[in-house]
Structure formats: C-alpha cells, structure tokens
Amino acid sequence: MLTNFKIPIFDVKNLNYSINGTNILSNISLKIFNAQYIAIIGPNGGGKTTLIRLLLGLEEPSFGEIKIFGKKLKDFKDWHKIGYVPQRASHVDASFPATVLDIVSMGRISQKGFFSKTTNEDNKAVYGAMQKMDILDLKDKIVGTLSGGQKQRVMCARALASKPEVLILDEPNTGVDAISQNRFYSLLKELNNKEKITIVFITHDVGVIADDIARLFTVNQKLTICNNPKQILSCKEMSELYGIDAHLLHNHKHKH
Numbered sequence: 001m002l003t004n005f006k007i008p009i010f011d012v013k014n015l016n017y018s019i020n021g022t023n024i025l026s027n028i029s030l031k032i033f034n035a036q037y038i039a040i041i042g043p044n045g046g047g048k049t050t051l052i053r054l055l056l057g058l059e060e061p062s063f064g065e066i067k068i069f070g071k072k073l074k075d076f077k078d079w080h081k082i083g084y085v086p087q088r089a090s091h092v093d094a095s096f097p098a099t100v101l102d103i104v105s106m107g108r109i110s111q112k113g114f115f116s117k118t119t120n121e122d123n124k125a126v127y128g129a130m131q132k133m134d135i136l137d138l139k140d141k142i143v144g145t146l147s148g149g150q151k152q153r154v155m156c157a158r159a160l161a162s163k164p165e166v167l168i169l170d171e172p173n174t175g176v177d178a179i180s181q182n183r184f185y186s187l188l189k190e191l192n193n194k195e196k197i198t199i200v201f202i203t204h205d206v207g208v209i210a211d212d213i214a215r216l217f218t219v220n221q222k223l224t225i226c227n228n229p230k231q232i233l234s235c236k237e238m239s240e241l242y243g244i245d246a247h248l249l250h251n252h253k254h255k256h
Contacts, residue, residue: 007069007070008031008070009032009033009034009068009166009198010030010031010055010067011065011070012028012055012064013064014027014028014063014064014065015028015029015051015054015061016028016061016062016064017047017059023221025050025051025222025223026221028051028064028223030217030223034165034196034198035192036199036215037199037213037214037215038198038200038213038215038217039200039201039213039215039216039217039229040200040218041202041216041218042218042219042220046219046220046221047219047221048202049170051219052168052170052202055168057073057076080164081162081166082164082166083107083160083162083167083168084159084167084168084170085155085159085167085168085169085172086170087171088174089155091151092146092151094144096142096144097142098142098143099139099141099142100130100140100141100143100154101140103143103154103158104129104130104135104154104157104161105118105122105126105161107125107157107159107161108122110162125163126161129160130157132157132191133156133157133187134187135153138154148177149177149179149181149184150180152172152176152180153184153187156172156184156187165198166197166199167199167200168200168201169199169201169202170201171201171202171204172201185212188201188212189212214227215227216229
C-alpha cells in the first residue's frame with residue numbers, strides 16, 4: 001500500500017553541505033511527493049550526486065533537516081521503500097559469474113538478509129521486477145555478457161525487487177546507446193504512470209527530459225525548482241546553470 005500522498009517522501013529544509021570549508025550545497029529546501037516524476041540537472045561538480053547521497057543518508061549534512069516519509073532521517077528504517085541505482089551500476093565485469101536472476105534477487109536479499117529463506121512473495125517480486133524492465137528472457141544469462149542497455153535494466157530491476165515507492169537513479173544512461181536510452185525512458189515513464197512509483201533521476205540528457213517529467217531541479221551549489229520544465233530549457237538559463245555557452249534543440253523528440 002502506498003504511503004499517504006499528502007506526506008512528502010522527502011522533506012528537506014535549509015540543507016547545507018561543506019567539505020574542508022568549501023560549500024558544496026547551500027540552503028537547499030525541497031519537497032518530493034508520491035507519484036511525481038523529477039529530473040535533476042546541473043554541471044559536473046555542482047552537487048547533484050551529493051544531494052542524492054544526503055537524501056539517502058550516505059552523507060551527513062553540515063546543517064539542515066531531512067525527513068523521509070515524515071520521519072527524521074536518523075529515525076527512518078524502511079529503506080526498502082526507496083530503490084537506488086548509483087552511477088556506473090551497470091558497469092559489470094564480463095567475468096563476474098552471476099546470472100540476471102541472481103543480480104535481481106539481490107534486491108530482495110538486501111532487504112531480508114543473506115541467510116533468510118526465499119518465499120513465494122520474494123520470487124513474485126523478483127520476476128515482477130524483471131517483467132517490468134523487460135528482461136525476463138535474459139534471466140539465465142551471465143550479466144557481464146549483456147549490452148550496456150540490458151545491464152542498465154537489470155540494475156533497475158534489482159532496485160525494483162524490494163517493491164519501492166520511489167526510484168532514484170544517478171545518471172543511469174552513462175555509456176548506453178541512444179536506442180537503449182529511449183527504451184529505458186519509456187520504461188521509467190510506465191513505472192510512474194501505471195505503478196505510481198516516484199521517479200527521481202540525475203541526467204545530462206536535457207534534450208528529452210522536458211517531454212516526460214513534471215518537475216525539474218537544477219543544482220549548482222544552490223537549487224532552483226521548476227514546475228514547468230519546458231519553460232526553463234532556454235539557452236540563456238542553461239548557460240547560466242552550466243557556466244558555458246549552451247545550445248539546446250527545443251524540437252528534439254524521442255519516440256517510445
């Protein structure tokens with residue numbers, strides 16, 4: 001059962017993060033609610049991944065407050081509600097002796113513990129995750145032999161195996177060809193539309209995100225929130241964000 005949509009999944013107030021006196025993130029405040037589809041963009045080194053790591057409790061803020069499903073970060077225990085696909089998660093060595101089924105099953109093991117008995121519910125969740133990512137036909141394949149796009153979907157299925165309410169992805173399309181990228185975007189949109197899973201992902205693919213998402217977070221030490229993504233995708237605003245002379249193709253479309 002989904003959590004009450006009126007309670008933010010993430011509620012962040014005045015978040016600051018510094019390393020050795022250098023501000024990485026300054027005065028970040030945001031709310032993310034159930035079933036939203038959000039993209040995070042910004043220049044390299046601007047703090048995008050740091051923000052995600054703070055939300056997941058992988059880094060400790062210098063100042064500020066983070067609540068998850070209404071609970072303070074230190075009190076939150078239901079991590080199975082949050083699926084996470086980190087950077088380069090799909091870069092699996094070809095010699096790694098694990099099948100797709102093994103990898104996706106790890107999404108349940110991490111929730112239950114390595115020595116827990118596998119139940120019918122676990123199997124249903126694992127096969128359901130593979131079906132959602134369209135990789136059932138690959139379940140017996142060695143994951144290291146798959147293409148970049150296939151590995152990408154395997155790692156996403158692993159995150160979905162815990163049946164999360166929110167899926168966070170950090171640049172999931174790195175090293176993946178354009179056709180696989182478009183297919184992956186289509187699957188994410190379907191998860192959001194049909195499963196009502198909240199999607200939050202970091203991306204550099206600013207040419208296509210405005211067609212799919214409802215909100216856009218731009219991060220470059222500070223945060224700007226746009227509830228009309230197409231409105232902010234202008235050369236001037238992107239140039240200010242990235243600190244370069246940006247040129248965007250406004251009519252770029254991708255077919256699903």
